[in-house]
Amino acid sequence: MGRFKHFIAALFGGLALILLVHAQDQSDFISIDCGLQANWSYTEPSTSINYISDAAFIDTGVSKKISSEFEGDFQQPTWTLRSFPEGIRNCYSINVTQGQKYLIRATFLYGNYDGQNLLPQFDLHLGPNMWDTVKIENNVSYVVLMELIHVPSLNYLQVCLVNTGLGTPFISAIEFRPLNNRAYVTSVGSLALFARYDLGSVNNKSYRYKDDVYDRTWAAKHYNKWKSLSTSLTIDSEMYNPYWVPSVVMSTAATPINESGPLEFYLPPEANSKYYVYMHFAELVKLKANQSRSFNITLNGELWYDGTVVPSYLFTNTLFSPSALTGGNYVFSIFKTENSTLPPIINAIEIYTVKHFPQSETDKQDGMLFVTQVKLLMRVHHRNLTTLVGYYYEGANMGLIYEYMANGDLEAHLSGENTNILSWEARLQIAMDAAQGLEYLHHGCKPPIIHRDVKSTNILLNEKFRAKLADFGLSKTFPTDDTHLSTVVAGTPGYLDPE
Structure with missing residues (x-):
């Protein structure tokens, strides 16, 4: 019995040691020095933590250094930073383990890097969501630390800096620690x-x-x-x-x-x-x-x-x-x-x-599908379809850019919001234009495209009141040999256009 007790004590002691040694290993740490020269890395002397450049995680912003007078007062990860003078929203994309609980820390030291002595304020987002507002208060050597415990639902996370018009956003370091x-x-x-x-x-x-x-x-x-x-x-x-x-x-x-x-x-x-x-x-x-x-x-x-x-x-x-x-x-x-x-x-x-x-x-696969569909739509040209002139895909934000239609959408004219009164002849022409646009999508495209959200707000009118179908964000392509019809709901929920 005594030997058994000693064995159990040794077993639990060994398990505790294994857990502690694993926890002390920083191989799962993600330690990013923002603004550090590309492909550079170093070991921070006071913590022995290995830091890497942020260049592989973002392709916007500019690298800057804080004023040399402050370097001796702070650890090395704050000596450089990345500022974002252009664009409203700039995002880091960082691969993580889905379902793993992380301590996420963002560090900000202004350090008068731009020589302006102007203390900025901006927003910090985690993906599409507001995390907090970064306020550099009191003086240029004021350090802001934002720390979050979070479980990512995907295998990557985006840390975003958002310009709110109160100064140029920047960031000094980003750290992920598995818990x-x-x-x-x-x-x-x-x-x-x-x-x-x-x-x-x-x-x-x-x-x-x-x-x-x-x-x-x-x-x-x-x-x-x-x-x-x-x-x-x-x-x-x-x-x-x-x-x-x-x-x-x-x-x-x-x-x-x-x-x-x-x-x-x-x-x-x-x-x-x-x-x-x-x-x-x-x-x-x-x-x-x-x-x-x-x-x-x-x-x-x-x-x-x-x-x-x-x-x-x-x-x-x-x-x-x-x-x-x-x-x-x-x-x-x-x-x-x-x-x-x-x-x-x-x-x-x-x-x-x-x-x-x-x-x-936004799942990466969703993003790839979005880009694939957009490239297909940019090859679709018909006089009764609004021309897709471009798109943007910035982090969690996606958008389509169409040609300008001078007379807006059909809904505004039918509801009386617009002072222009459509004659019955004009209405018939608009219906024919919309039908011809749909006919082209269904039978003129290879593979066929199903719009899936046809309604009066998605029928746009040019300066001559000729109609073009718009809003292909919900469109779906179908192989020509597809023998099965999807019943997945798409479009405006609970909506059947009365027009």
Whole structure:
């Protein structure tokens, strides 16, 4: 029996070591230094993280360097940047693992790279969705960090800079760090970092990789009503704990100066914000037989965690919100139980806000199909079809460019919105023009094209009120030998044109 226990202990210890070694390997990191010369790479001295140029991920923008006076104050990934003086929306396209949870970090240091001393403001998007607004505030050496925990639904993601007319967008670095999929579970949405604190720190240092295997940044935080506890021993994570908070962070803890009082902290009242809170605990003191430490956690006076918390000696325990906290004022209180001889502690805390990304990324196959269909349509020419003169395909945005039709669409004339009154002769001619356009699509094209959304708003009129069919965005080609008819719905849902 004794040998079996030793075998089980060794087995679990070996598994923990394998998991940790795998997590420490940065081979799955994506570390992009924006603006770095093409094909260049380097190892950042303070973190030992390998960075590569962004040239393979984007073909727009210009490379710039921050003013040399700031280089000594910041790490190398912020020395260069890519700015986007042209175009409203510029996107990086980055290959990722579909379904893998990532920490995504975007870094911005203006550093007066353009010599203008003008602090820009612009939007940051993840694919088609708004991530956040980047505001360079206070001074030219102000660093903005945007961090997100997100699970991509496709095998690539786009990080986009959007010009909002308040300055030229730019970006210094983009980083992707794979996380354990069991960590940071939410009922809905992605998570944007609000705060991540090393509580009870005794040196005011911040920590990231290699101390943190996931390369999270932990900032020291102090409150005047708290004091610090610390240990020189290693703090391990429980086998079931996927958060892997660094030992150097967990080796300090905050406890109230008034040992009979609570630890308290607040969340700001943001009407539209939803919060997830993750608290990390570890006992740092080898308790004597007559000592005990247990405490409860309340939120606005109500139990936040259903049960008494008893931290494990030199092991990390993590407690988190089962669901998002929505709006209002939040006061967390951690106070010792009646039977506890020692005050409460907390070692670290993470707070995130929920980010909803309702629009899905465009699949690469959809994009390829779009381009193929457009090239086919550009070869279609008929007097009763609007001429497709071009298209744009920028990241998640796709569009068709047709010839200009002076008298707009038929719907405006039939509904009375336009002052021009169509005679019955003109109406008959328009119907014949539309029919001839459809006839050409069905029988004059090889392969045949089915429009699939014929309605009055898709019949356009030129300066002579001759009609041309438009909006081929929903058109579909069919092989001439196709014996099967698709029943997939397309066009305007629930619509049958009364005209």
